[in-house]
Amino acid sequence: MAAFSRLELGTMELSGSEWTGEEAGGMPRPPQAREHLVVIGNGMAGCRAIEELLARDPERYRVTIIGAEPHVNYNRIMLSPVLAGEKSFEDIVLNGHDWYRDNGIELIAGDAVISIDRQAKNVFAASGRVVSYDRLLLATGSDPFIIPVPGHDLPGVISFRDMADVDRMLMAADMGGDAVVIGGGLLGLEAAHGLSLRGMKVTVVHLMPTLMERQLDEAAGWLLKTALEGRGQTILTQADTAEIVGDGAVEGVRLKDGTLIPASLVVMAVGIRPNVKLAREAGLAVGRGIHVDDHMVTSDPAVLAVGECVEHDGQVYGLVAPLFEMCRALADGLVEKPTGYKGSVTSTKLKVSGIDVFSAGDFSAVEGAEDIVLRDASRGVYKRVVVKDDRIVGAVLYGDTGDGGWYFDLLKRQEDVSELRDLLIFGQAFAQGGGVSDPKAAVAALSDDAEICGCNGVSKGQVLACIDKGACSLDAVRAGCKASASCGSCTGLVENLLALKLGDEVQAGPKTMCKCTSFGHDDVRREIVAQGMRSIPEVMQKLHWSTPDGCSSCRPALNYYLLCALPGDYADDQQSRFVNERMHANIQKDGTYSVVPRMWGGITNPRELRAIADVVEKFNAPMVKVTGGQRLDIFGIKKEDLPAVWADLNAAGMVSGHAYGKSLRTVKTCVGSEWCRFGTQDSTGLGVKIERMTWGSWMPHKFKIAVSGCPRNCAEATIKDFGVVCVDSGYELHVGGNGGIHVRATDFLCKVATEEEAMHYCAAFVQLYREEARYLERTAPWIERVGVEYIRERIADDAEGRDALAARFLFSQSFSQEDPWAERAAGADRVQHSHMAEFHPVGESA
Amino acid sequence: MTADWLDIGWLDQIPVRGARTVPVAGGEEIAVFRTGDNQVFALVNRCPHKGGPLSQGIVHGHSVACPLHNWNIALKTGTAQGEDKGCTPTVPVKIVSGRVLIGRAGALAAA
Ligand code: SRM
Numbered sequence: 001m002a003a004f005s006r007l008e009l010g011t012m013e014l015s016g017s018e019w020t021g022e023e024a025g026g027m028p029r030p031p032q033a034r035e036h037l038v039v040i041g042n043g044m045a046g047c048r049a050i051e052e053l054l055a056r057d058p059e060r061y062r063v064t065i066i067g068a069e070p071h072v073n074y075n076r077i078m079l080s081p082v083l084a085g086e087k088s089f090e091d092i093v094l095n096g097h098d099w100y101r102d103n104g105i106e107l108i109a110g111d112a113v114i115s116i117d118r119q120a121k122n123v124f125a126a127s128g129r130v131v132s133y134d135r136l137l138l139a140t141g142s143d144p145f146i147i148p149v150p151g152h153d154l155p156g157v158i159s160f161r162d163m164a165d166v167d168r169m170l171m172a173a174d175m176g177g178d179a180v181v182i183g184g185g186l187l188g189l190e191a192a193h194g195l196s197l198r199g200m201k202v203t204v205v206h207l208m209p210t211l212m213e214r215q216l217d218e219a220a221g222w223l224l225k226t227a228l229e230g231r232g233q234t235i236l237t238q239a240d241t242a243e244i245v246g247d248g249a250v251e252g253v254r255l256k257d258g259t260l261i262p263a264s265l266v267v268m269a270v271g272i273r274p275n276v277k278l279a280r281e282a283g284l285a286v287g288r289g290i291h292v293d294d295h296m297v298t299s300d301p302a303v304l305a306v307g308e309c310v311e312h313d314g315q316v317y318g319l320v321a322p323l324f325e326m327c328r329a330l331a332d333g334l335v336e337k338p339t340g341y342k343g344s345v346t347s348t349k350l351k352v353s354g355i356d357v358f359s360a361g362d363f364s365a366v367e368g369a370e371d372i373v374l375r376d377a378s379r380g381v382y383k384r385v386v387v388k389d390d391r392i393v394g395a396v397l398y399g400d401t402g403d404g405g406w407y408f409d410l411l412k413r414q415e416d417v418s419e420l421r422d423l424l425i426f427g428q429a430f431a432q433g434g435g436v437s438d439p440k441a442a443v444a445a446l447s448d449d450a451e452i453c454g455c456n457g458v459s460k461g462q463v464l465a466c467i468d469k470g471a472c473s474l475d476a477v478r479a480g481c482k483a484s485a486s487c488g489s490c491t492g493l494v495e496n497l498l499a500l501k502l503g504d505e506v507q508a509g510p511k512t513m514c515k516c517t518s519f520g521h522d523d524v525r526r527e528i529v530a531q532g533m534r535s536i537p538e539v540m541q542k543l544h545w546s547t548p549d550g551c552s553s554c555r556p557a558l559n560y561y562l563l564c565a566l567p568g569d570y571a572d573d574q575q576s577r578f579v580n581e582r583m584h585a586n587i588q589k590d591g592t593y594s595v596v597p598r599m600w601g602g603i604t605n606p607r608e609l610r611a612i613a614d615v616v617e618k619f620n621a622p623m624v625k626v627t628g629g630q631r632l633d634i635f636g637i638k639k640e641d642l643p644a645v646w647a648d649l650n651a652a653g654m655v656s657g658h659a660y661g662k663s664l665r666t667v668k669t670c671v672g673s674e675w676c677r678f679g680t681q682d683s684t685g686l687g688v689k690i691e692r693m694t695w696g697s698w699m700p701h702k703f704k705i706a707v708s709g710c711p712r713n714c715a716e717a718t719i720k721d722f723g724v725v726c727v728d729s730g731y732e733l734h735v736g737g738n739g740g741i742h743v744r745a746t747d748f749l750c751k752v753a754t755e756e757e758a759m760h761y762c763a764a765f766v767q768l769y770r771e772e773a774r775y776l777e778r779t780a781p782w783i784e785r786v787g788v789e790y791i792r793e794r795i796a797d798d799a800e801g802r803d804a805l806a807a808r809f810l811f812s813q814s815f816s817q818e819d820p821w822a823e824r825a826a827g828a829d830r831v832q833h834s835h836m837a838e839f840h841p842v843g844e845s846a
Numbered sequence: 847m848t849a850d851w852l853d854i855g856w857l858d859q860i861p862v863r864g865a866r867t868v869p870v871a872g873g874e875e876i877a878v879f880r881t882g883d884n885q886v887f888a889l890v891n892r893c894p895h896k897g898g899p900l901s902q903g904i905v906h907g908h909s910v911a912c913p914l915h916n917w918n919i920a921l922k923t924g925t926a927q928g929e930d931k932g933c934t935p936t937v938p939v940k941i942v943s944g945r946v947l948i949g950r951a952g953a954l955a956a957a
Pocket residue numbers: 586587588594596625626627628629630631633659665666702704719720737738739740741742778
C-alpha cells in the first residue's frame with residue numbers, strides 16, 4: 001500500500017535536520033529537509049494538533065503519526081451512536097487516508113510504540129520498527145480503568161474506549177442475553193443505552209448513590225435514574241462489585257451484598273487513567289499525567305504532549321473541548337508564536353438515551369454562593385444555576401438544556417449577572433427579552449391569555465379574575481382557580497400578579513415548611529399521598545425545592561411524612577434524622593450520650609435493676625438518675641460504647657425507651673386497683689398494655705401517655721398527649737395535654753366501658769395525630785389549631801373511621817416494633833459508633 | 847520521613863450526608879464530612895458555639911447543622927452562618943483514587 005512504502009522511507013531517514021525556521025527564509029523547504037515531528041497516538045488530540053499546525057505552517061515539519069489502532073483518525077465521541085446502531089464507522093471518520101496523503105503525513109497504523117530513547121531520539125514500535133525524530137509529540141490518550149476484582153480477566157469483560165471494544169460489544173449483543181455495565185457515569189450509561197437498543201437486558205451497577213455524580217447533582221441524577229428505569233434498564237446505585245463469576249467465560253456479576261446478576265457480557269466503565277507508561281519509562285516528569293508547561297512541552301524540550309495523557313497545572317481533562325484548546329497552544333508554540341494554554345473550564349452537554357443533560361463549572365455548593373433552582377415537575381425539568389459575587393460559577397440543567405450555552409458563556413466571561421438575577425433561571429429569552437429586568441414588569445407585560453399555571457391550565461386573565469373576586473393571598477388564589485396549586489413552579493408568577501393587583505394588601509400565606517419550599521406542611525403531606533411520592537429527592541423535585549438537598553428542618557419532616565405514608569415500604573433516611581434518633585440515645589452537652597431503657601408502665605424488677613447497676617459500673621457512667629417519666633437514665637456514655645451498653649441491657653430483657661425520639665416516650669402509671677385503696681381499675685396493667693401497643697411508633701413530635709387509677713390522678717394523665725383516668729364505671733379518655741413550656745390540661749374526649757375500647761380509641765387517636773399533625777407539632781397545639789370538636793367527630797362519633805384509623809396504626813406498628821438497640825448491638829450501622837481512623841503522631845520535631 | 851498526607855480510609859466508609867471522626871492522640875478530634883454531591887471536608891469536631899460535636903449534625907448542602915443548638919457551620923471554611931459568629935478550624939482533605947487523605951500538618955495544627 002502506498003502509505004506503507006512512504007512509511008518505509010520515513011523510517012530510514014536520518015534525524016537531525018539542520019534546517020530551522022530562520023534559515024528557511026520563507027522559502028518552501030523540501031520535505032526531507034524539514035524537522036521531523038513524530039506523533040505517538042492517532043487519536044483525537046494527536047490529529048487535531050497536526051491540523052492546527054498545518055493551518056499555521058504546512059511546510060514547517062515533516063510529520064509521522066504512529067497509532068496503535070488499525071484505523072485512520074475517527075471521532076471517539078461518536079462510538080456511542082455506532083454502538084446504538086445510529087451511525088457506521090465510515091460516518092465517524094474525521095480524517096481519511098486522503099488527508100494523510102494530501103498533507104504528506106506518514107501514517108503508521110496498527111503498531112504501538114513500546115519505548116523511547118530520548119538520547120538518540122528514536123522511538124521503537126512493537127513490530128520492531130525504529131523511527132527517529134527531531135521533535136516528539138505524545139498523544140496517547142487514556143486507558144480504561146479495570147477494577148481488579150476476581151474474574152476481571154474473563155473473556156466477555158470489556159471496556160468502552162475504542163472501535164475494537166464496540167466490535168466486541170456488537171458481537172456479544174448479536175448472541176442476545178444479559179449485560180451488566182459497571183459504572184453509572186457518562187460512558188457506562190451510553191454503553192447501557194446502546195446495548196439495550198441492541199436487544200440486551202441491561203443492568204447498570206453504580207458505586208455512588210446517584211448516577212453521573214461528577215457531572216450532575218443529586219436531584220438531576222435522580223431524575224436521570226428514574227427516566228432510564230422507565231426505559232427498561234435496571235439501575236443499581238450504591239452497589240459494589242465483589243467479583244465477576246464464570247467458568248472460562250463471564251456468567252454473572254456478584255455484588256458485595258451477595259446479589260448475583262446473570263450476564264454474558266460485562267462492560268467496565270468505571271473511569272480512565274492518563275496513559276503515561278511510555279513517558280514514565282522514558283524518564284519524563286509524570287504526575288497523574290505527563291507534566292507539560294503552558295506550551296505543552298514536557299520536561300524534555302524536544303518532547304511535547306497533548307490530550308488526555310497530560311497534566312497541566314495540576315489538572316487532567318477527559319473531554320475534547322479542553323484538549324482542542326491545548327492543541328491550539330501547542331501549534332502556536334511549534335511555529336514559535338507561543339500563546340500559552342491557561343487551563344480550561346469545562347462544560348458537559350450530553351444526550352444520554354435521548355435525555356438532555358448539561359453541566360458546567362462548579363455546581364457543588366461553593367462557599368458564599370447562592371443556588372437558584374427551578375424545578376418544573378410537569379415537564380420533567382430541573383435547572384440549577386450557582387451564582388457567587390454576582391457571577392455564575394456553575395450550572396446543571398436537566399430536561400431543558402437550551403440555555404446551557406448561554407449560561408456557560410456568562411460563566412466563562414465572568415459576566416456580572418446582578419441585573420438579570422431574578423429572571424436568570426428562566427433562561428436567555430426571558431431574562432433578556434426586551435431588556436425587562438423587573439419580574440413584576442415582566443409579568444405585567446404578559447398578555448391575558450398567557451399561561452401562568454401549566455399543570456392546571458390557568459391563564460393570567462383567570463388569575464386576575466380570581467384576585468378581582470376577592471382572593472388576596474397565594475392560598476386563596478390556589479383555592480379559587482387552582483393556579484400554583486399543583487407543582488408550585490408558577491408560585492413566583494402568581495405572587496407577582498398579586499403584588500401587581502393589590503400592592504401592600506397581599507396577605508401572607510401560611511408559613512412555608514422552611515426556606516427551601518413555597519409550600520406549607522399540609523400541602524406537602526397532601527401531595528406526598530396524592531402523587532404517591534416515595535423518596536425525599538422525589539418530593540424535592542416534584543414540589544420544586546429551591547435548594548439541592550434541603551435543610552435540617554425540612555429533611556427530618558419529609559422523612560417522617562414518607563415514613564408515615566408508606567409503612568413498611570419506605571427506606572428510612574438516617575442522614576435526615578436528628579442526632580438523637582440516628583444514635584438512638586440523647587446527646588449531652590459534652591458530646592456523650594444518655595441511655596434510657598424502657599420500663600413498661602414504670603414497673604421494674606431486680607434483674608433489670610442489677611443489669612442497669614452493672615452497666616453503670618462497667619462503663620464508669622458518672623450518673624444514673626430517676627427521670628420524670630418513671631424510668632432510669634444512665635449518663636455519660638461514649639458513642640463507641642453504646643452498642644456494648646445496649647447488648648448488656650438487651651441481655652436482661654430491656655429494649656430502647658425512645659427517650660430521644662419523635663415517638664412514643666413513656667406510659668406513666670400509678671398503683672391502681674391492684675394495691676391502692678382508692679384504685680378503681682388496673683391502671684398499671686392497662687398502662688403496660690398500652691405501652692406494648694404503642695412503643696416504637698414514629699410521630700410528628702414526642703408523645704406521652706399516662707393511666708391513673710382514679711380521679712386523684714397520681715399519674716398526671718391530664719397533662720399528657722393521651723391520658724386515661726379510671727373510674728368505677730369505666731375509663732375517661734383525655735387528649736392534648738402538655739406539661740412542658742406552656743402547660744395545657746387535656747380536653748375530655750369521651751368515656752368508654754372496657755380496657756379494649758380504651759386501647760382501641762388510643763390507637764385511633766395516635767394514628768389521627770400521626771397522619772394529620774405537622775412535623776414538630778405536639779398534640780396540644782395541634783388540637784388548639786383543629787379544635788377538639790374535630791377530634792371528637794373523628795374518634796368518638798365516627799365508629800367506622802375510628803376502626804380504620806386504629807387498623808392503620810396497628811398495620812404500621814407491625815413494622816416498627818424491632819428494638820433498634822438490639823439491631824445496633826448486633827452490628828447494624830457500625831459506622832455511627834466507630835471512628836474512621838485514629839491518628840497517633842510520632843516523632844514530631846516541630 | 848513522614849508523609850504530608852494521612853490515608854484514613856475509603857470514601858465510601860463515610861455515609862453520604864454524614865460524617866466520621868478521627869481522634870488525634872494528644873489533640874483535637876477531626877470530623878470528616880461527605881456531602882450529597884460526594885465532596886469531602888474536614889473540620890475540628892467542635893462547634894464554635896459551645897463545642898458541640900459537629901460530626902453528629904445533619905449535613906445539608908455544604909453545611910452542617912450542629913446537633914446541640916442548630917448553628918449552621920460552612921463545611922469549607924468552618925465559619926458559622928447567618929447571624930451566628932464564630933469559626934471552627936478546617937483541616938485539608940482530598941480524595942485520591944477513592945481514598946480519603948487528610949493533611950498531616952493541618953491535623954496536628956488542630957492539636
Ligand atoms: C430525662 C428527663 C428529665 C428527668 O431527668 O426527669 C428529660 C430530659 C429532657 N427533656 Fe424533658 N425530660 C423528661 C421528662 C419531661 C417531662 C415530664 C414527663 O414526661 O412526665 C416533661 C413535661 C411533660 C410534657 O412533655 O408535656 C418534659 C418536657 C420537655 C420539653 C417541653 C415539651 C413541650 O411540649 O413544651 C422539652 C423540649 C422539647 O421536647 O422540645 C424537653 C426536652 C428534654 C430533653 C430531651 C432536652 C433535649 O432535647 O436534649 C432533655 C434530655 C436530657 C437527656 O439527655 O436525657 N422536655 N420532659 C425526663 C425524661 C423522661 C423519660 O423517662 O423519658
